[in-house]
Amino acid sequence: MMDFHCHLDLFPDPNAIIERAIEDGTYILSVTTTPKAFPGTKRLAKSAPRVRTALGLHPQVAADRFDELGLFELMITETDYVGEIGLDGSKEFAASFDIQVKSFRRILDCCKEHGGKVLSIHSRSAAKAVMDELEVRGDGSTPILHWFTGTSAELDRAVEMDCWFSVGPAMLKSKKGVSTTRRIPKNRLLIETDGPFAKVMGRNLKPEDANLAVPYLSEIWEMPTGAVINQLRTNLQQIGKIAIR
Ligand code: MN
Numbered sequence: 001m002m003d004f005h006c007h008l009d010l011f012p013d014p015n016a017i018i019e020r021a022i023e024d025g026t027y028i029l030s031v032t033t034t035p036k037a038f039p040g041t042k043r044l045a046k047s048a049p050r051v052r053t054a055l056g057l058h059p060q061v062a063a064d065r066f067d068e069l070g071l072f073e074l075m076i077t078e079t080d081y082v083g084e085i086g087l088d089g090s091k092e093f094a095a096s097f098d099i100q101v102k103s104f105r106r107i108l109d110c111c112k113e114h115g116g117k118v119l120s121i122h123s124r125s126a127a128k129a130v131m132d133e134l135e136v137r138g139d140g141s142t143p144i145l146h147w148f149t150g151t152s153a154e155l156d157r158a159v160e161m162d163c164w165f166s167v168g169p170a171m172l173k174s175k176k177g178v179s180t181t182r183r184i185p186k187n188r189l190l191i192e193t194d195g196p197f198a199k200v201m202g203r204n205l206k207p208e209d210a211n212l213a214v215p216y217l218s219e220i221w222e223m224p225t226g227a228v229i230n231q232l233r234t235n236l237q238q239i240g241k242i243a244i245r
Contacts, residue, residue, distance in 0.1 A: 001229060002027040002236055003207035004166045005083070005120050005146045005192035008051070009041040012196075017206060018048050026050065026207050027236060029192075031083040031120050033058035035071040042078070052243075054081035059088040059122055062103040063096035069103060073110050080243040082111055083120025084146070087133075090125040101129070108137035116140025118243045120166070122147075127154040131161060142242050147171050147194060148180055155183050164239065166190045169212035170198035170205065182220050186231055189217075190239065 003021075008030040011017050021028055028051040032038050038055045045051035055075055057065055076082075085107050087100050111117040121143050123130040127150030134143055144164040148155060158165075165184045168191060171177035181189070191213045195205035200212065217228045 001025075001211060001232060002191060003193050003195070003210040004029045004144070004190040004236075004239075005031055005168075006195045006205075006207055007031060007033065007084075007197065008044055008053075009037055010196055011206070014044050018044060018051065021051065021207055022048050024208060026210075028052070028207055029054055029081060029083070029120060032056040033061055033084060034065050035068040035075060036065075038075055038078075052081050053079060054083040054120055055079050056082060056084040056120070057103060057107060058084045059086050059096075059100045059104065059126075060093055062100040066099060066103055069106050072107065076110050076114050076117075080117060081120070082107065082117040082141075083144075084122050085119060086122035087126035087129050088122060088124050089129060101133070104130075104133055105137060108133060108141070111141050112137060112139050116142070118239060119143045120146050124149060127151070127158070131157055131163075134161065134163075142239070144190065144239075146192060147198075149176070152179070152183060155180060159183070159185060159188070164188045164190065166192040167213060168192045168194055168198060168205070168210060169200050169216070170194065172213055172216040173200065178216065178220060181217070186221060187235060187238070189232070190235055191217075191232060 008014050031054045032041050042053040119141050146166045167181050191210045193205035193210045198205045218225045
């Protein structure tokens, strides 16, 4: 049905992934990690009308790719979707945090200047900082917090700020992921895989695996799987309308 955050260009055989998605009728938000990767990744999807390519600069490479922000600003008019962007506050990326913030601010300002975009956002160990930035510079954009791992208070703040969320089977395997998902309003949730990085049972996830989230949602929402799928379809239509408005 949908995979609202995956890295199409990073699969060993992206064309096979696209072919399968076309066959299944899967809607995909294909995120990129660097502006340079955007044109080629967009080209991959040229025969796939249900795939949208997002322009991104991943916080984990923000320091190395800071000089690609000019390119980001040039290409912003080519898409309604931006991602993967955000901040990573984990120890491993502490040294680049200041530059991540600089980069995130320029991206948010650029989106705002162009009337706002739908944003797929990474916020690992940085939920508060991400929301502080969105509060100041997020006008007009619709943030989707992908694989949210913040506290419940942070989650409630994000809900209050009209954020959306994308959750996937790798996240739902954990108790914390389930309790987070329980607090997300039903009408602000999309499903994703974060493939090919995310794994379940040692296997790298592909877009069709986003459906593994459905039985979890059925249990969490106490709804039959058919009703879960209907809700997710409604949400997808809604975000599609927001993106092109
Ligand atoms: Mn990702």
